[in-house]
Amino acid sequence: MPGVLVLTRHGESEWNKKNLFTGWVDVELTDKGRDEAKLGGERLKKAGYKFDLAYTSDLKRAQNTLKIIQEEIGQTDLPVKEDQALNERHYGDLQGLNKDDARKKWGEDQVHIWRRSYDVPPPGDKAESLELTAKRVLPYYEAEIKPQLAAGKNILIAAHGNSLRALIMDLEKIPGEEIVGLELATGVPIVYEVEPAHDGSIKILSKKILKQDV
Numbered sequence: 001m002p003g004v005l006v007l008t009r010h011g012e013s014e015w016n017k018k019n020l021f022t023g024w025v026d027v028e029l030t031d032k033g034r035d036e037a038k039l040g041g042e043r044l045k046k047a048g049y050k051f052d053l054a055y056t057s058d059l060k061r062a063q064n065t066l067k068i069i070q071e072e073i074g075q076t077d078l079p080v081k082e083d084q085a086l087n088e089r090h091y092g093d094l095q096g097l098n099k100d101d102a103r104k105k106w107g108e109d110q111v112h113i114w115r116r117s118y119d120v121p122p123p124g125d126k127a128e129s130l131e132l133t134a135k136r137v138l139p140y141y142e143a144e145i146k147p148q149l150a151a152g153k154n155i156l157i158a159a160h161g162n163s164l165r166a167l168i169m170d171l172e173k174i175p176g177e178e179i180v181g182l183e184l185a186t187g188v189p190i191v192y193e194v195e196p197a198h199d200g201s202i203k204i205l206s207k208k209i210l211k212q213d214v
Contacts, residue, residue: 002195002205004049004154005171007134007164010065011036011187023091023164024126026059036187037065041072043210044189052153054078055145057086057160063078065187066158078156085140088160089133092124130180134166141167171204185211 011033015022029037050073055068055124063082070076094102094114103111114122121129148155161184169179171192184190189210197203 003149003152004051004190005149005194005202006044006049006051006156006189007167007192008037008040008065008069008156008158008189009161009164009184009186010059010061010158011040011068013061016186021094021099022110023095024059024213025095025183027061029061029064029203033061033065033186034068038072039063039115040187040189040210041069044069044191045073045158047191047210049191050154051075051078051156053082053148054156054158055086056082056098057078057088057163058082058084059087059160062086062158062160066156069156069158081144083140083144085136086157086159086163089128089130089162090124090126092122092127094122094124094127116180118180125152130162130165131176133162134169134176137163137166138170141170146202149194149202150200152195171202172207180198 002061010029012030013022014027014030014032017030054066054070056062058118066080070078117129117130119131121127121132145155145157164184165179165182168174168188169176171181191208191210193205194202195205
């Protein structure tokens with residue numbers, strides 16, 4: 001029996017609004033971000049989706065997005081698993097810096113490489129490229145989430161731009177060099193209808209994006 005997988009990036013955060021590199025810094029949603037999450041939940045409710053399990057990161061902007069969605073769909077008792085594996089990529093020494101200031105310091109081309117290359121991390125000990133982010137996201141997906149999808153469960157994930165890019169890269173078999181260019185709007189649910197394939201992978205039957213305006 002097909003299951004449903006919904007991916008949603010958290011609503012706008014305080015640092016999204018200020019144009020700062022956020023990464024693992026635990027910042028709150030803005031009022032707009034809460035409205036985006038609410039509208040995403042309303043769209044899911046209108047479409048009639050119900051879930052068996054939800055997953056989110058260790059960061060409150062994703063956790064609170066999920067809580068707002070749960071309230072809107074009437075599933076505040078939904079089992080939720082929070083894990084650092086679904087965190088945003090770590091931006092190293094860039095965290096907390098204004099993106100325009102970073103361009104002035106290191107140059108437009110260098111900052112673009114750090115933001116949009118697949119395998120080049122920014123400076124800093126803990127800094128991650130999207131490739132490194134995927135190396136923690138995908139093992140967690142394989143161990144925790146994929147078996148639930150294979151069992152026909154409906155799964156909701158509220159996470160971050162880059163942790164979701166890693167998941168979409170795997171689900172849709174998109175090369176790393178291409179997935180970095182995928183833009184994910186804040187608070188907008190992406191709905192996949194899925195079923196297990198004979199080779200153990202998850203087969204996508206359909207995909208739709210529940211677009212919105214706040």
